[in-house]
Each structure stands twice: as C-alpha cells, then as structure tokens.
Amino acid sequence: MVSSAAHNGGSRKDLTHLYNYTYAHSPLVQNKVVCKMESPNLQSHYARLTQELGLPVETTAGMGTAALLEDAALCTSSFENIHLSTIVTAGVDHNGGRAGDPPSYDEFTGENLPPSGTINIMLFIDAHLPAGTAVQAIITATEAKSAALQELQAGSLYSSGIATGSGTDTIMVVTRPDASDTLYDAGHHSRLGSTIGQLVKQAVKQALGHHDNGMTPSRQASLLWQGFRHGITLASLSSESQRLYGDLPGHLQVEQILKDPQILAYCAPLLHLRDQYDWGILNEKQFATVYRQYLHHFCQAYQLPITDNLISALAHLNHR
Known part of the structure; x- marks a missing residue:
C-alpha cells in the first residue's frame, strides 16, 4: 500500500488496517468551526485516534473527513482480469483550494487549522504494482480528482482560481503483492492509468454531489x-x-x-x-x-x- 496518510503513510507492506474516520457529528464541524487536534501534530493526532478506535497503532493507516460516510461514492471497473474499486468521500464548499494558494494555517504554531472539507480517496487495484508504479497511480488519481473539480468549475476559497483539491486531501492506493498479474505503468497512456482516471473522476463527482446542496452540474x-x-x-x-x-x-x-x-x-x-x-x-x-x-x-x-x-x-x- 502507498498512501499520503499522516500516520503510517508512504509505501508500506506491513499494514493490516486502514480507515476513513468522519468528524461529521462533531459539534465543531456542525457549527462550521475547525476541528481541534488532540495532539501537537497530525501524525500523533491520528496515532491517538487509531488507538481510541481499538486498532493496532503500528499497522494501521487512517484519514479523516467532515463528510458523512453514508455519502461516500463507491465505483468499480475492470479490464482483462484486473479489477479496480474506489471509495471517495468529498466536500470542498468550505475548504476548496488551488495549488499555490496562500497558506491558511501555521504548522509550527498549530494556529488557524484548516476548515472542514476534504476529498479522501481509497483506490483498490487487484494486481501487483511495484512501489514506483503505485506512486504513479497516486499521480494519475490526483490529476483525475483535479479534473473533476475543473469540470464542475469548483472555485477556490483562498484565491480567484479554480480549485484543484482541498488542503486536507488524503489518498490511499492498495494493491495485491500476491497477485498473479504485475503492472508497471499507471500513467495516462496505459489501460491501468486510463481506468484509474475515469474511475476516480466519476467517484469524486458522485461524492461531491451526494450530500445536501451537493456540487452537481445543475447546481454549478x-x-x-x-x-x-x-x-x-x-x-x-x-x-x-x-x-x-x-x-x-x-x-x-x-x-x-x-x-x-x-x-x-x-x-x-x-x-x-x-x-x-x-x-x-x-x-x-x-x-x-x-x-x-x-x-x-x-x-x-x-x-x-x-x-x-x-x-x-x-x-x-x-x-x-
């Protein structure tokens, strides 16, 4: 698995659990106030949350969202004997931003934590991918996410630009090391990359449109x-x-x-x-x-x- 998770992120072969935790029922989120970190940094915050959830801290990767998990989008696709699935939770009306926008919080002081709103992506690929190819899959999926926002003309909350994501997005790519098929290319020109792009873009759009007053083409x-x-x-x-x-x-x-x-x-x-x-x-x-x-x-x-x-x-x- 390769992920951008704050706790146990990166390329890992020893993980046993992963999760997407919702803060949607927090009074702070419901009142559109930023979530409070329970630790000095995101890594220790999620380590503590993982422990509270009763999961093994050393072999679990987690991420958080203000979206309801019931509003997640689940999309699947396949080619040849390769099956792909993605689960996406999304909301950018309060935290959409464009790469290069001015910073909104100071990691050194912990002041002005980012507001709620994020796009979390879990991508499951029923094949073995070398670590570099898995990273390439993250690049392709991230481009697909940004393409979905562009096609919806989602605006940045921090500049006059079109949003490319939010400042709290997380992605996890899970592959099968024991699979009989090994794929070495997840870029646009490959069937794997093309399928990832179509699948993630579809799921991001669905997830953005699921919640109340969702970001649909008709609303936009x-x-x-x-x-x-x-x-x-x-x-x-x-x-x-x-x-x-x-x-x-x-x-x-x-x-x-x-x-x-x-x-x-x-x-x-x-x-x-x-x-x-x-x-x-x-x-x-x-x-x-x-x-x-x-x-x-x-x-x-x-x-x-x-x-x-x-x-x-x-x-x-x-x-x-």
Whole structure:
C-alpha cells in the first residue's frame, strides 16, 4: 500500500488496517468551526485516534473527513482480469483550494487549522504494482480528482482560481503483492492509468454531489457558484443594486438572477477571459478590449443599461 496518510503513510507492506474516520457529528464541524487536534501534530493526532478506535497503532493507516460516510461514492471497473474499486468521500464548499494558494494555517504554531472539507480517496487495484508504479497511480488519481473539480468549475476559497483539491486531501492506493498479474505503468497512456482516471473522476463527482446542496452540474450552472471566486456574490450584487438605485431588492430576486443558467452562459466566457488574464496568457490590452466588446453585446442581448447592477458587478472583473 502507498498512501499520503499522516500516520503510517508512504509505501508500506506491513499494514493490516486502514480507515476513513468522519468528524461529521462533531459539534465543531456542525457549527462550521475547525476541528481541534488532540495532539501537537497530525501524525500523533491520528496515532491517538487509531488507538481510541481499538486498532493496532503500528499497522494501521487512517484519514479523516467532515463528510458523512453514508455519502461516500463507491465505483468499480475492470479490464482483462484486473479489477479496480474506489471509495471517495468529498466536500470542498468550505475548504476548496488551488495549488499555490496562500497558506491558511501555521504548522509550527498549530494556529488557524484548516476548515472542514476534504476529498479522501481509497483506490483498490487487484494486481501487483511495484512501489514506483503505485506512486504513479497516486499521480494519475490526483490529476483525475483535479479534473473533476475543473469540470464542475469548483472555485477556490483562498484565491480567484479554480480549485484543484482541498488542503486536507488524503489518498490511499492498495494493491495485491500476491497477485498473479504485475503492472508497471499507471500513467495516462496505459489501460491501468486510463481506468484509474475515469474511475476516480466519476467517484469524486458522485461524492461531491451526494450530500445536501451537493456540487452537481445543475447546481454549478449558476453565477452564484461560479462567480464567487471573482467576488460576484449575493451580497455584492445586492450592495451594487442599493448603490445604483438606492434600495435593496429582495434576495430572492437577486438569487434568481445569479442562478439563471442562461445568465451563466453569457457570463462564463467573461470569467474564463479573466482567468486567462490572471494566468498571463492575455495581456491587459487584449483582455480589456474583448471584455468591453463582450459586455456591450451582453447588454444588448438582455436590453440592460450599462449601469445595471449585474453589469456593474461584472465590471469589477476588469480590475485586479
């Protein structure tokens, strides 16, 4: 087994147990407060938890989640005589982040522990994989997880980027050393790698969509969920309306605008245009020129004045 578990992680041949522990019933999690570590660091925290669960501390690897285990996704696939299964728990609405985002806690002081929300993956492969190939399977599965988030346009809570995971994600890859089949390639071009990618992406999407108000394609088809990473929120749109018109519209009215898939269809290119500018692909002149032209066509299509509150909120995409 190869894993990123804080306790007994890495490449191990002596493990007898593994687990995914839920903190969903903790009052801290239910009140959207970060979990408290019971030890100075994550390794000793999970060692203590393992002991409390009555499992052998030296031969058990564990991970934790704020998601309900009933909401886990179980997906299976196979090719030739190789069978694969993956179990995923997921939730990133409160902790989704993008690789390279600013840090949110200090490991040296233990202050500001990460909020709840994580993607935990258990991947079982009915074949023998050398240690290096198992690590390659982790890479492929991680890319699949990030691809699922990209396809759902999951926003980072810590920057204006699209989330690639959360800061507390854990993955475990379990193989069979005694299997008759040995596979040496888990990259994209191999059948094993392709199957891992499809399977993990499917499971991550299912797990994200299982819980209440889950991250499904239909939920994500709204400016409310795709625009927040750029500052377009229910509060900001209501504030713009009050500034422009002197009154505060009902939240229901504003929310209907933000949740309209047709509005998103017009605005999504603007969001991606801003992304390309932030990534350095488009320069400021190219971005601003196309942005103004597109916004003009958007106003014409909806017969909106350029001072409309939605247009005003979108206009802030034009500023860093």
